[in-house]
């Protein structure tokens with residue numbers, strides 16, 4: 001099939017196979033079960049084994065989700081010059097973007113990003129000696145007219161769900177439900193809308209190249225097209241995440257892996273594209289405040305389980321990740337493995 005710009009072509013070993021031997025499903029967890037003990041133990045097992053699970057009966061109204069899908073399509077259906085009126089750049093990192101790189105290869109997608117708290121304070125640069133902060137704000141398009149209102153309402157509900165999951169995860173670690181909440185008082189979380197257009201060469205490109213999410217958790221809605229794959233913790237095999245109507249996919253991010261000293265797993269994942277159907281997905285990246293220092297939680301450490309990571313500043317980690325999204329760089333972007341205690 002068709003030719004594509006070489007900027008999108010993945011290295012041979014990163015290209016999707018489209019051929020599967022056995023398919024394992026990630027756990028589907030019903031948040032309405034009344035037995036908290038049972039619920040938290042299911043969540044704990046999923047966080048250890050996969051770092052990924054889906055939730056149903058989560059309390060986010062399905063009508064709101066349908067509205068999100070509608071305005072997302074209306075926004076991305078516009079001509080490029082309309083979308084570029086709210087284009088993000090290195091100064092204004094929120095808004096529309098169509099040339100993100102993951103692992104230095106261009107992703108077959110376009111995105112729209114917006115903050116939960118507007119304005120949000122982040123470090124001015126990723127230089128550890130630079131103490132300066134800067135304020136970032138949202139950019140909203142004029143059309144669709146309800147876009148802003150629906151996006152904000154949706155994210156308010158998903159943020160609530162993220163706090164609920166944070167508490168369930170804390171309980172699953174044998175800790176008080178609210179031990180981690182304080183880190184999110186000035187959260188720098190943002191929501192993204194991903195649009196993956198049909199691709200003439202799905203065997204060469206990826207919608208999003210393999211990566212781990214940086215924050216604490218990601219709460220993701222996907223439509224019915226499918227394409228998300230996760231690397232299984234036990235053997236690295238790529239397993240597809242089946243679309244379930246109205247479910248949210250939850251994945252553990254880098255901060256949670258460090259807090260739990262590797263007990264819970266931030267799984268690598270990627271998105272494969274297809275030649276016939278466009279796809280939309282809606283991740284909410286639940287990020288601590290910029291000033292939070294990330295390190296294994298003292299309560300979980302002992303002589304047999306010493307800290308596997310040195311502490312690092314979340315804001316600087318975020319700033320460094322953000323910088324590498326914009327252009328091809330010589331080196332891999334920052335990873336938690338760079339903070340492993342030797």
Ligand SMILES: O=C(O)CCC(=O)C(=O)O
Pocket residue numbers: 192194208213220222227228269270271280281282283
């Ligand atoms: O589109 C998806 O299913 C996942 C996207 C993703 O991993 C991301 O935006 O970080």
Ligand SMILES: [Fe+2]
Pocket residue numbers: 211212213269
């Ligand atoms: Fe991701």
